Amino acid sequence: MHIGLLHSRIRVEERLLIEGFAARGIDVQPIDLRDVVFDLVDPAPWRDFDVVIDRSLSLTHSSAAVRILETLGVRCVNPAAAISTCADKLSTTLALVRAGVPTPRVTVGLSEQSALRAVEALGYPAVIKPTLGSWGRLVARANDKDCAEALIEHRYTLGGVHHHVLYAQEHIDKPGSDVRVFVVGGSSIAAIRRHSTHWVTNTARGARAEGHAVSPELADLCRRAVEAVGADIAAVDILECPRRGAFVNEINHSMEFRNSIDTTGVDIPGAVVEHVLRIAQVSKETELQTSAGQTSTLRVRQAGMPVAGAVR
Amino acid sequence: MSQTATLETTCPECAASITPPRRVLAGEVLRCPGCAAELEVTSANPLHLALAPEVEEDWGE
Numbered sequence: 001m002h003i004g005l006l007h008s009r010i011r012v013e014e015r016l017l018i019e020g021f022a023a024r025g026i027d028v029q030p031i032d033l034r035d036v037v038f039d040l041v042d043p044a045p046w047r048d049f050d051v052v053i054d055r056s057l058s059l060t061h062s063s064a065a066v067r068i069l070e071t072l073g074v075r076c077v078n079p080a081a082a083i084s085t086c087a088d089k090l091s092t093t094l095a096l097v098r099a100g101v102p103t104p105r106v107t108v109g110l111s112e113q114s115a116l117r118a119v120e121a122l123g124y125p126a127v128i129k130p131t132l133g134s135w136g137r138l139v140a141r142a143n144d145k146d147c148a149e150a151l152i153e154h155r156y157t158l159g160g161v162h163h164h165v166l167y168a169q170e171h172i173d174k175p176g177s178d179v180r181v182f183v184v185g186g187s188s189i190a191a192i193r194r195h196s197t198h199w200v201t202n203t204a205r206g207a208r209a210e211g212h213a214v215s216p217e218l219a220d221l222c223r224r225a226v227e228a229v230g231a232d233i234a235a236v237d238i239l240e241c242p243r244r245g246a247f248v249n250e251i252n253h254s255m256e257f258r259n260s261i262d263t264t265g266v267d268i269p270g271a272v273v274e275h276v277l278r279i280a281q282v283s284k285e286t287e288l289q290t291s292a293g294q295t296s297t298l299r300v301r302q303a304g305m306p307v308a309g310a311v312r
Numbered sequence: 313m314s315q316t317a318t319l320e321t322t323c324p325e326c327a328a329s330i331t332p333p334r335r336v337l338a339g340e341v342l343r344c345p346g347c348a349a350e351l352e353v354t355s356a357n358p359l360h361l362a363l364a365p366e367v368e369e370d371w372g373e
Contacts, residue, residue, distance in 0.1 A: 009339055011340075015337060030339060057372070252373045
């Protein structure tokens with residue numbers, strides 16, 4: 001078995017994954033995306049990889065590399081479609097809406113004028129988010145019209161063009177915390193509750209985490225959410241409204257988990273490694289079947305590539 | 313996987329002496345005890361460090 005691990009930095013997460021593969025006697029090759037030249041018609045350098053797991057910090061690099069590798073016939077975790085859906089909040093919301101998964105109401109405006117109308121349609125407070133971005137950056141709560149106008153003017157004056165899709169989300173009055181569920185192969189393996197006195201509850205913004213038991217209802221909600229975006233492995237952020245129940249807020253395709261291992265008592269990197277190996281086994285068997293049929297590995301892998309969620 | 317780093321080196325920012333507390337891999341980021349700069353391991357053995365790239369707009373999870 002030969003696994004590639006795409007990275008930009010080796011953080012604690014990547015080191016734990018590399019050590020997890022190595023501890024199981026698996027040949028794992030860290031691949032710094034800054035060093036790679038991709039030849040779009042030559043799959044030879046990648047032929048030996050049964051699976052490549054993407055752990056790059058850069059969405060731009062992840063998206064480009066995984067799209068190329070999939071075209072070259074390499075099974076990637078997560079798949080390119082899941083990365084692009086999770087990375088863009090509008091795409092995530094659309095996928096959840098299509099799948100009938102409960103998610104906070106979202107309105108979108110494409111001009112300064114319609115952006116304000118989009119926010120006003122939700123009422124105040126409303127949450128304004130960049131469609132691209134992570135770690136809670138530039139997520140803002142507009143408590144009134146004055147605030148919304150100022151935020152929108154800043155987005156349209158100072159922001160790049162992707163800020164000109166104004167994504168407004170209804171404010172869910174969560175009780176001082178939210179829940180993050182780690183989903184591997186459709187199973188909710190662990191969860192944390194993130195407490196903060198601030199309305200933004202990202203741990204990157206200082207929220208305090210504690211272990212959280214996953215109910216069957218929550219596990220089912222998370223399974224449906226991850227299926228909707230086509231991810232093999234993801235962290236699902238849940239907002240709980242005391243009156244209306246649980247909503248899927250966001251889904252992270254390259255989850256950070258270093259602070260959740262001790263908190264939950266779950267070997268999260270071990271579960272990720274095991275699931276990647278299950279996918280690799282399916283990928284390898286597909287390749288063997290392909291070879292037996294004397295058909296081009298590249299062609300059949302493209303047509304019959306194991307899809308996200310197919311391995312449980 | 314990269315080899316075990318056993319060498320001492322200096323911070324490219326403040327020239328403080330740095331010895332990694334454990335085995336490190338190329339691509340890991342260390343913090344300089346002298347100036348707190350984030351340093352990327354560009355080679356594990358021999359140990360080479362460079363200033364780590366700044367966080368970019370598209371970084372995240």
